[in-house]
Amino acid sequence: xxxxxxxxxxxxxxxxxxxxxxxxxxxxxxxxxxxxxLRQFFLYMDTDTRxxxxxxxxxxxxxxxxLNPFSASRVAESAFNFEPELIQLDENFSLLKLxxxxxxxxxxxxxxxxxxVLEELLKNNSQAxxxxxxxxxxxxxxxxxxxxxxxxxxxMLYPSGPIRGLDPRTFVPAGGNVIPIQIRGTxxxxxxxxxETILDRPFAExxxxxxxxxxxxxxxxxxxxxxxxxxVKLKKSLRGELFFSVPSGNFGNLIAGLYAWKFGMPxxxxxxxxxxxxxxxxxxxxxxxxxxxxxxxxxxALDVGSPxxxxxxxxxxxxxxxxxxxxxxxxxxxxxxxxxxxxxxxKQYNILIDPHTAVAFAAAEKRFSSGSIGENGHTVxxxxxxxxxxxxxxxxxxxxxxxxxxxLAMLQKKxxxxxxxxxxxxxxQSAIVSCF
Ligand SMILES: *Cc1c(COP(=O)(O)O)cnc(C)c1O
Numbered sequence: 001x002x003x004x005x006x007x008x009x010x011x012x013x014x015x016x017x018x019x020x021x022x023x024x025x026x027x028x029x030x031x032x033x034x035x036x037x038l039r040q041f042f043l044y045m046d047t048d049t050r051x052x053x054x055x056x057x058x059x060x061x062x063x064x065x066x067l068n069p070f071s072a073s074r075v076a077e078s079a080f081n082f083e084p085e086l087i088q089l090d091e092n093f094s095l096l097k098l099x100x101x102x103x104x105x106x107x108x109x110x111x112x113x114x115x116x117v118l119e120e121l122l123k124n125n126s127q128a129x130x131x132x133x134x135x136x137x138x139x140x141x142x143x144x145x146x147x148x149x150x151x152x153x154x155x156m157l158y159p160s161g162p163i164r165g166l167d168p169r170t171f172v173p174a175g176g177n178v179i180p181i182q183i184r185g186t187x188x189x190x191x192x193x194x195x196e197t198i199l200d201r202p203f204a205e206x207x208x209x210x211x212x213x214x215x216x217x218x219x220x221x222x223x224x225x226x227x228x229x230x231x232v233k234l235k236k237s238l239r240g241e242l243f244f245s246v247p248s249g250n251f252g253n254l255i256a257g258l259y260a261w262k263f264g265m266p267x268x269x270x271x272x273x274x275x276x277x278x279x280x281x282x283x284x285x286x287x288x289x290x291x292x293x294x295x296x297x298x299x300x301a302l303d304v305g306s307p308x309x310x311x312x313x314x315x316x317x318x319x320x321x322x323x324x325x326x327x328x329x330x331x332x333x334x335x336x337x338x339x340x341x342x343x344x345x346x347k348q349y350n351i352l353i354d355p356h357t358a359v360a361f362a363a364a365e366k367r368f369s370s371g372s373i374g375e376n377g378h379t380v381x382x383x384x385x386x387x388x389x390x391x392x393x394x395x396x397x398x399x400x401x402x403x404x405x406x407x408l409a410m411l412q413k414k415x416x417x418x419x420x421x422x423x424x425x426x427x428x429q430s431a432i433v434s435c436f
Contacts, residue, residue, distance in 0.1 A: 001062050003217055004033040006311040015063050016121045019114065019218035020128065022198050022210045029311050030217040032259065036062055038228070039264035045232045051083040052076040054232065055113070055225050062221065062263075071120050079116035079145075082108070084226045086233040089349050091376075092368060095357070096230045097383045102144040103137040103165075104386030104408050105301075106253065109226060110219035111138075114212050115145035115152070122151050128208040129432070130154045131197055133190035136301075137411050140165035142212060143178045153177040154212075155432065157190040158417060165411035171418055172435055180415070181431055185423035196425050203429060214252045215308055223256030224263065230380050231265050240376030241268035245364035247356040247384050248272050249302040251280070251309040254328070258316055261327070271329050271379070273363035275302045278332035280313075286325060289314070298335045298393055299355040301385065329372070331363035338362060342397035352394055352402060354385040 002012035007028035013021065018030045041061050045054065055076040060069045067075070082100040089095060101108025115130075122128055130152060132142060139156045146154040147170045154177060163180060170176035183190050194211050198204050212219060227244065234242070244267065246254045254272055261267050272284060275297040283289040291306035307313075317324045333341075341358040345351055353361065364379040373379060387394045391402040421427040 001036060001064070002033045003030045005029070006031055006315045009033075015066050015217070015221075019118060019121070019216060020208070020210050022213075022216045023195065025199070025201075029215055029309070031312055031315060032217075032221075032262075035262050037264045038062070042228050042232055042264075043235075047233055047236060049229075049232060051226075051229055052080045054229050055080065055222065058225055058228065059117075059221075067117070067120070075113070075116040075120050078119075079112040079222075080109075082112075084109070084229055086230050086380075087351070088234070088237070089351075091239075092373075092378055093361075093364060094230070094234065094378065094380045095351070095353070095383045096226065096380050098226060099354070099383060099386035101141065102407060103141045103411060104389050104405075105137065105141075106223075106226075106382070106384045107138060107214075108141050108145075110214070110222050110252075111141045111145045111212060113222035114216060114218040115142075115149055117218060118152060119149040126208060127151045128153075128210060130212045131157070131194050131209050131432075132212050133157045133187060133194045135159060135187045137165055139163070139180060140411055143167070143170055146212075147176060147178060149177070153179060153435070155179040155181060155435075157193060157428075158182045159187045159190055160184055163415050163417055165413060166415040168415060173418060179435055180417045181428070182417040182420040183423050183428075184420065189423040193423060193425060193428050197428060197432075200425070200429075207432060209432075213308075214250055220252060220256055220259075223253060224260045227257050227260035228263075228265055231260075231267075234378065234380070238378055240374050240378065242266065243269050243271060243364070243367075243373060243377060243379040245271040245273050245360040245379050245381045247299070247302055247360040247382060248274055248280070248307075249277075249304040250307045251313055253382060253384070255309050255312045255316075258327070268377075269327050269329055271331055271360070271363050271367060273360040274330065274332050275299045275338065275359050276332060276334050277303050277305060278330065279305055280307065281330045281332055283313075283317075284325070284328055284330040286321065298338055298390075299359050301356055302359060329367060331366055333359045333362045333366075339393070339397045341365070342394055346398040346400065352387040352398060352400065353383060354387045354390050355393055356385045357381060357383040360384075
């Protein structure tokens with residue numbers, strides 16, 4: 001499969017080149033350039049198929065000529081020592097738990113895959129530097145995924161504020177391959193520095209620089225696999241329509257779901273579950289997209305005013321606007337309804353969910369009880385975060401103590417960056433050069 005920019009139909013590049021370049025020169029984003037039919041690979045797949053096996057079967061089918069089945073199997077087994085888990089709540093609702101990775105959020109899946117696939121694609125003949133803007137626990141996810149990967153180092157740009165969860169023994173000065181740098185500025189400034197560095201092609205090519213941020217197609221693609229995984233687990237028990245409810249901030253998961261559909265997954269629609277930041281609500285109903293200033297809510301990962309995947313989403317709508325209006329249903333859930341959903345899920349099913357998952361759950365219930373989803377319809381709710389990461393809120397809503405697993409408790413430990421610099425590209429470039 002080739003990749004192209006959202007802004008043109010050619011030139012097309014290989015998966016390897018798309019992953020290593022990250023951004024096309026024309027300012028767009030890379031997307032798959034064709035529709036593939038994967039049905040022969042997953043429709044008859046055994047319900048017991050483990051996640052690494054499913055990935056190892058689907059990745060070479062998508063990336064023919066670039067990743068053979070043996071390499072794919074090596075990549076999948078080395079990426080995933082954690083798996084998604086599908087929990088069927090009742091006839092109408094399931095949870096697809098994606099919080100089993102090292103940092104307890106679904107982002108662990110894409111990051112683990114891109115690290116393993118890069119090591120495989122580079123094998124023995126070149127070096128790469130992964131430059132990423134990080135906040136929250138993404139840096140920890142990256143350092144887990146890239147640590148000890150041959151020929152690759154991971155440079156992470158942090159905004160001002162404490163840095164947590166990193167193990168200094170993995171840093172470059174200690175013989176590791178992780179380089180945390182603090183930028184005196186905001187996350188958006190870190191992101192801008194990443195994009196500028198990647199688009200400075202001569203510099204980026206000299207050091208083999210790419211980014212593992214969500215704009216890299218190497219992170220998007222593996223997210224397609226867990227939608228298909230949910231389908232494989234459920235296919236025998238489905239009696240009616242199938243929907244997915246996706247808590248949406250930058251819309252990476254929703255885009256991945258839409259690709260799963262394009263690649264042949266039988267699905268009736270996706271609920272784009274937003275909190276009070278619902279800048280995309282109007283767009284989904286056919287109006288112009290206008291970015292909003294984000295407001296703070298109790299599901300902070302969804303507080304996004306200007307989603308970075310906008311161009312990918314717009315590309316779907318440009319192709320077939322009427323089809324898309326029957327495929328994606330926006331819902332907006334406020335803080336009170338989010339809390340009520342955490343309480344209800346605990347009372348009804350004895351399961352603790354985090355507020356992001358609760359937004360998607362409340363959105364799914366809303367559509368079901370309004371009759372937009374039939375009596376036999378089934379909705380899979382993406383559980384994108386671990387409840388222990390929002391322990392206070394979850395505890396308040398359920399009256400239950402929330403146990404914090406050991407690996408998540410470690411995320412609280414403070415660490416020092418190996419450099420602190422101003423938000424300027426030359427400062428960053430000299431910091432990078434001094435690492436060699
Ligand atoms: C990042 C994140 C989201 C939003 O996902 P997008 O793909 O950006 O829409 C949802 N939930 C949690 C817990 C997250 O960390």
